[in-house]
Amino acid sequence: MLDLKFIRDNLDAVKANIAARNMQADADLVARLYDERNTLLRELEQLRAQRNDNAKKMKAKPSDDERAGLIEEGKRLKSEIPERERRLEELEQSLYAEAEKIPNMAHPDAPVGDDDGANREIKQVGVLPDFTFPSQDHIAIGENLELLDFERATKVSGTKFYYLKNQAVLLEFGLIRYALDILARKGFRLMITPDIARESVVGGIGFNPRGPESNLYTLEDEDTCLVGTAEITLGGYYADEIVPVEELPILMAGVSHCFRREAGAAGQFSKGLYRVHQFTKVEMFVICTPEVSEQHHEQLREIEEEIFSGLEIPYRVVDTATGDLGAPAYRKYDLEAWMPGRGEHGGWGEITSASNCTDYQARRLGVRYKSESGNRHVHMLNGTAIAISRAIIALLENYQQADGSVRIPRSLVPYVGFEQIGPRNE
RNA sequence: GGAGAGGUGUCCGAGUGGUCGAAGGAGGCGGACUCGAAAUCCGUUGUACAGUUCUGCUGUACCGAGGGUUCGAAUCCCUCCCUCUCCGCCA
Numbered sequence: 077m078l079d080l081k082f083i084r085d086n087l088d089a090v091k092a093n094i095a096a097r098n099m100q101a102d103a104d105l106v107a108r109l110y111d112e113r114n115t116l117l118r119e120l121e122q123l124r125a126q127r128n129d130n131a132k133k134m135k136a137k138p139s140d141d142e143r144a145g146l147i148e149e150g151k152r153l154k155s156e157i158p159e160r161e162r163r164l165e166e167l168e169q170s171l172y173a174e175a176e177k178i179p180n181m182a183h184p185d186a187p188v189g190d191d192d193g194a195n196r197e198i199k200q201v202g203v204l205p206d207f208t209f210p211s212q213d214h215i216a217i218g219e220n221l222e223l224l225d226f227e228r229a230t231k232v233s234g235t236k237f238y239y240l241k242n243q244a245v246l247l248e249f250g251l252i253r254y255a256l257d258i259l260a261r262k263g264f265r266l267m268i269t270p271d272i273a274r275e276s277v278v279g280g281i282g283f284n285p286r287g288p289e290s291n292l293y294t295l296e297d298e299d300t301c302l303v304g305t306a307e308i309t310l311g312g313y314y315a316d317e318i319v320p321v322e323e324l325p326i327l328m329a330g331v332s333h334c335f336r337r338e339a340g341a342a343g344q345f346s347k348g349l350y351r352v353h354q355f356t357k358v359e360m361f362v363i364c365t366p367e368v369s370e371q372h373h374e375q376l377r378e379i380e381e382e383i384f385s386g387l388e389i390p391y392r393v394v395d396t397a398t399g400d401l402g403a404p405a406y407r408k409y410d411l412e413a414w415m416p417g418r419g420e421h422g423g424w425g426e427i428t429s430a431s432n433c434t435d436y437q438a439r440r441l442g443v444r445y446k447s448e449s450g451n452r453h454v455h456m457l458n459g460t461a462i463a464i465s466r467a468i469i470a471l472l473e474n475y476q477q478a479d480g481s482v483r484i485p486r487s488l489v490p491y492v493g494f495e496q497i498g499p500r501n502e
Numbered sequence: 503g504g505a506g507a508g509g510u511g512u513c514c515g516a517g518u519g520g521u522c523g524a525a526g527g528a529g530g531c532g533g534a535c536u537c538g539a540a541a542u543c544c545g546u547u548g549u550a551c552a553g554u555u556c557u558g559c560u561g562u563a564c565c566g567a568g569g570g571u572u573c574g575a576a577u578c579c580c581u582c583c584c585u586c587u588c589c590g591c592c593a
Binding site for chain 1: 520521535548549550551552553557561562563572574
């Protein structure tokens with residue numbers, strides 16, 4: 077959520093930003109509700125002050141006459157207060173409901189545009205594979221080598237689920253450990269996080285827990301849902317706390333399962349492992365002072381590049397367009413890996429993203445630190461270290477060999493214990 | 503799941519319906535003493551929102567949460583939540 081005063085005092089910029097991000101929110105309404113709320117609040121506080129004052133006079137042991145008058149006056153004041161309290165509560169409810177729809181401001185350098193077509197490519201790293209044989213997509217490779225089973229998963233759990241089998245299982249654990257070792261060296265605190273979170277935390281991070289457009293699974297009869305990412309549980313870790321400034325920056329790396337409904341997502345780019353209901357992810361999360369959040373954003377991007385360069389997977393970095401940022405991000409970098417099985421001739425597929433959400437999430441979550449000028453909200457950033465399912469796509473498709481086997485990148489061999497998968501000898 | 507105990511400020515801990523934003527202690531911060539430190543002494547010490555003559559001041563709210571009684575509630579009543587201990591079940 078944005079600061080209400082900021083919205084009121086920067087109405088034009090806020091409205092321009094809503095438009096640039098292609099979102100629906102009414103900043104004028106928020107400013108109006110905010111003013112109305114403040115007017116009513118002042119009125120109510122004045123009445124309460126009078127009530128307190130009146131009650132205080134009783135302590136002076138007044139005469140019976142005065143006493144009766146004070147009680148009379150107290151009753152009168154008392155009768156005026158509850159009605160205003162109700163109105164204030166209603167007003168604040170609509171105020172916050174509307175204010176929460178307003179997205180974070182965008183970085184002045186973020187490319188302006190309605191969707192990912194406007195993303196700006198910053199750089200491209202690595203050499204695209206040039207296969208001398210007919211290449212296959214990860215589904216074919218995975219099924220041939222008995223690494224993946226989509227059909228059985230559909231039978232047991234539904235579409236967009238999968239079994240990982242044999243070396244793919246070791247690949248998952250190996251990739252996790254590979255990423256964690258890098259992050260531990262960078263000073264990240266390693267964590268395994270809950271896979272379920274309260275809706276209040278989910279909302280604070282900027283996800284919509286319920287509703288038809290929600291990408292999350294909510295739990296029956298509870299105000300909780302399955303997490304779509306450890307960003308939720310890492311961001312909620314310090315909710316409602318004032319973090320000692322000397323502990324900043326806090327770097328956390330969380331391993332969790334991620335559950336996503338992906339309702340309505342179909343088409344060639346969501347087949348196989350690309351868009352699934354459940355996967356495992358190692359997520360980075362940074363809590364820092366506002367002054368250094370942009371530096372940390374660059375650092376997250378660099379770590380993501382280090383991880384994928386280390387896996388020798390070709391990728392490009394894009395600066396995400398305003399229309400594709402979502403609500404909480406101030407700026408977002410995506411890493412897109414080359415996926416030879418994507419489309420007719422291969423294509424880029426999003427494999428990580430790194431977002432600077434500034435104080436947008438911290439405000440609703442109540443994460444602050446003490447500064448010279450009072451308590452301020454921290455800045456929060458998140459980035460994917462490695463999303464296992466998509467990483468497996470990139471590995472299988474880029475490292476496939478003419479004989480149907482798949483080579484394992486050098487840096488990963490110590491973590492998985494083998495140098496290649498297959499070929500099947502039959 | 504069953505039985506019992508309890509939830510007060512950064513922590514421990516007191517609190518008769520008005521003098522309680524809350525005793526006392528610890529810790530933190532500032533200062534005195536000291537060559538320096540410890541000890542001792544003095545002062546200070548939360549959060550949020552609003553207003554403001556704005557590095558301060560004023561008001562309101564906050565003693566687990568939500569209701570109620572009352573001119574007035576940390577204190578009385580009701581409901582709920584959570585934590586702890588013991589038992590049961592269990593990876």
